[in-house]
Amino acid sequence: MNILEEHPGGDYARMAEGITQIMTLACVMRDMFTAENLRDRPWDLVNLLYMIIDIADRSTDVGACKKSKLFEAHSRAMIE
Amino acid sequence: MTNTTTAKRPCRAASGDEGMPAPFLYQHEDGRYGLSFGPARFAKGVPAWHRVPLDIVEPAPAESNNAVSSLLAAAHIVFGDNPWNVLLAIDAASQTLLWLETLFFVIRELNERGNEKIQVRHLADIGSYIAERAASNAEQSHDEIKASIEAAEAREES
Numbered sequence: 001m002n003i004l005e006e007h008p009g010g011d012y013a014r015m016a017e018g019i020t021q022i023m024t025l026a027c028v029m030r031d032m033f034t035a036e037n038l039r040d041r042p043w044d045l046v047n048l049l050y051m052i053i054d055i056a057d058r059s060t061d062v063g064a065c066k067k068s069k070l071f072e073a074h075s076r077a078m079i080e
Numbered sequence: 081m082t083n084t085t086t087a088k089r090p091c092r093a094a095s096g097d098e099g100m101p102a103p104f105l106y107q108h109e110d111g112r113y114g115l116s117f118g119p120a121r122f123a124k125g126v127p128a129w130h131r132v133p134l135d136i137v138e139p140a141p142a143e144s145n146n147a148v149s150s151l152l153a154a155a156h157i158v159f160g161d162n163p164w165n166v167l168l169a170i171d172a173a174s175q176t177l178l179w180l181e182t183l184f185f186v187i188r189e190l191n192e193r194g195n196e197k198i199q200v201r202h203l204a205d206i207g208s209y210i211a212e213r214a215a216s217n218a219e220q221s222h223d224e225i226k227a228s229i230e231a232a233e234a235r236e237e238s
Contacts, residue, residue: 017205024202028186035189047182050175051206 011066018059025052105132113154116236160228169221176214183207 029048032041106114109128114120120129155163187203190196 021202021206024199025206027199028190028203032186041185043178044182044185047179048186051179051183051210054210055206 011062011069014062015059015066018055018062021055022052022059025055103134105134106130107132112157113150114232114236115154115158120236158229158232159225160231161224166221166225169218173214173218176210179210180207183210 025048029045029052032045032048104116104119106116106120106129108114109130113132114129152163159166183203183206187200187207190200190203
């Protein structure tokens with residue numbers, strides 16, 4: 001089995017989901033900067049930024065874990 | 081036990097007014113403190129606990145820090161953790177609710193604009209994830225603090 005293959009709910013799917021969520025939050029922040037009725041709520045921008053950091057942190061953890069798994073699988077394949 | 085503080089005035093709460101039972105402070109030989117509302121009952125043959133006078137509430141200025149640290153130590157025993165860490169759990173829950181408030185506000189705004197269904201869905205996913213994690217953390221903190229309080233109560237009764 002190719003070591004890059006995995007089931008749909010695996011690490012790659014979670015990382016892609018995290019990046020999509022970060023993209024969504026970033027787009028919302030951009031819109032909030034430009035929309036007239038949203039400029040009065042600066043704390044929302046801060047909250048959105050914290051959420052981006054939180055989701056990026058989670059995605060980074062998943063990515064680091066996946067990297068370790070790949071290295072391990074690759075080493076095993078080389079030995080075999 | 082040797083008490084080096086200076087008596088100034090009786091503790092108001094110890095007088096038992098305002099319908100509250102008078103608190104009794106006990107100290108174990110190993111240094112632990114126990115607070116009881118009403119006289120505590122100890123098992124026979126366990127003389128390790130002895131009552132500490134509570135009517136000394138104004139220590140000399142040089143000993144103020146000791147008095148504060150004793151209170152914090154008592155709080156640490158009851159909550160099972162540093163009181164500041166207990167506060168952190170509440171702060172995290174409050175922070176999460178503020179995030180969710182922002183998410184719901186943004187979802188409402190996007191919904192009013194229309195044609196933003198995908199973004200709304202992603203934001204709902206984010207809210208779901210954040211709420212689930214916060215609920216799990218809050219539940220864990222609640223269980224830990226509850227177990228600690230129950231242990232403190234059981235220690236009082238024994």
